[in-house]
Amino acid sequence: MENKELIHAALQASGAVKKGFALKLGIIGGAIFVVLLMLMGMMAPGGGASTAGCTDTGAGTDDASPVSSSSGQSTGSVRKEQVANAKIIDGVAAQLGLPGRATLIALMAAMQESGIRNLHYGDRDSVGLFQQRPSADWGTRAQILEPKFAAESFFKGRGTNEGLIHIKNWQTRPPGDVAADIEKPDERYRGLYAGHEPEIRGIAKEAGINLDRKGTATGTTGTTGKTDGGATQASTRGQCDAQDTKGTGGGKFSDGKQTWTLNNPRSVAEAIAWAKSHAGSNSTGSWYARCLAFTAIVYGWSFSGVNYAIDHYNVVPKDMRHDGDRHPPPGALMYWDTGHRAGHIAVYLGGGKIASNDILRSGYIDVVDADLIETKWGAKYVGWTPPHFPKAG
CATH class of the missing domain: 3.90.1720.10 (endopeptidase domain like (from Nostoc punctiforme))
Structure with a gap:
């Protein structure tokens, strides 16, 4: 739509055509301002209700709303926290004798569940990096909020919950699918884990993590x-x-x-x-x-x-x-x-x-x-x- 047509439409909507001259001038000015805002909206990238630039992941996906699936990159203190937690997760994987691919899967799961942040809240009683639940046999709340404990649970399982090493053929399957098998989200959200792989590889590089590290499917007992x-x-x-x-x-x-x-x-x-x-x-x-x-x-x-x-x-x-x-x-x-x-x-x-x-x-x-x-x-x-x-x- 041409600019003149936009202005005319705005004037008609305001009723300015039928009012006095002085009033018309005021309304015309307001209409022009509205049109300028509309034009700015047309030129703005992305836009809309999807908030594609928002990457603040939610607290878990187990029966909760899915987190943002955008690939925007976190910055500042959040990024530092992500890198620090990524190093902890990788350290546990390496200590258990698991390969770098195990770290990749764990980080993809943590990104979806918590944004790789050690959250003290979540869906129902979910907390921590992987949004594990005390009521679901993942440990006590205090234990789950210990990153090493949470990471070890993810890899080896805890209580009645299976871990990465219990997932059949996890080393050769798509990492997002394996992460979803462990976290067990609502079926609607299973595909969201895979979308985090590019950003996770960037975080791993920044953290000095070798995602190609060798290891075994069950680690070194x-x-x-x-x-x-x-x-x-x-x-x-x-x-x-x-x-x-x-x-x-x-x-x-x-x-x-x-x-x-x-x-x-x-x-x-x-x-x-x-x-x-x-x-x-x-x-x-x-x-x-x-x-x-x-x-x-x-x-x-x-x-x-x-x-x-x-x-x-x-x-x-x-x-x-x-x-x-x-x-x-x-x-x-x-x-x-x-x-x-x-x-x-x-x-x-x-x-x-x-x-x-x-x-x-x-x-x-x-x-x-x-x-x-x-x-x-x-x-x-x-x-x-x-x-x-x-x-x-």
Whole structure:
């Protein structure tokens, strides 16, 4: 539309044609101003309600509105925070023996979920870099807000949640698809993760991250582990730690007859049934160095609230501890000193059997004779307690 036509249309809309001359002059001036604004709008790039230049990502995409899918680049303090967090995420990946592609996937997920910022808010109870939820078994709020803890959870999984290393063929699939498989957004938003790859590569370059670093699909086990109640501990295997070292053991275990009344989400019978149904061929491979998490989850808790297995023995009141007693009642928690910081814990199923992670297969739960912890790992049996979780949630 020509400028004159725009002015005439504006005049007609204002009714200036029918009014006095003095009034016309005032209205004409106002109309010209309006037209100038319209012309400026036509010349402005982008424009409209899409706000294509906005890159402030939202707090997660799990049933929430999607974040901006634009490729605008953050600047200033936000960019510094993104680079700093990217280095932390990559450091965890490298420590776990994962390749640079794992870092790429994690950063794409974090960009979509939080803008690679350690947010203290989100959809429902989601927080942190990956918008993980305490109520969904990703750890406590404080734990999730620890970047190393959150990154390790993303890579290795936590509680009942699978991590990157559990995604089949993750190394060869499109990185955005893998990120979405872990984050599990609403189907409408799955495609948004892939759009962040160009910017992530720029951030990685700025942070000095080698996205072509070599590694394995599951990382190098034994270099670092997950904890149920704290951040990554590079010097241990996690909340429980042991290695094959032949030992003599202290003999077989038999059932005691003690009973108790505790406020666990699951009863003893329900907990034993749950443990058995999630062992052997039904076990997932997500339990590496996570004996304390498993025992808490067996009894229906999301987490134990304690960093290490052996520490849980001392968290339980003294009058509930049965030092060295080899007659635990079914459902009891059994403890071993493995010679490492974390120790080991398992649920006693009765009949001399326990449900334990890592004893036959790394990362898996199996039902075995309780004395195998001593004879295979060379661990020292400490004792047993009722299934009391004073810090669980």
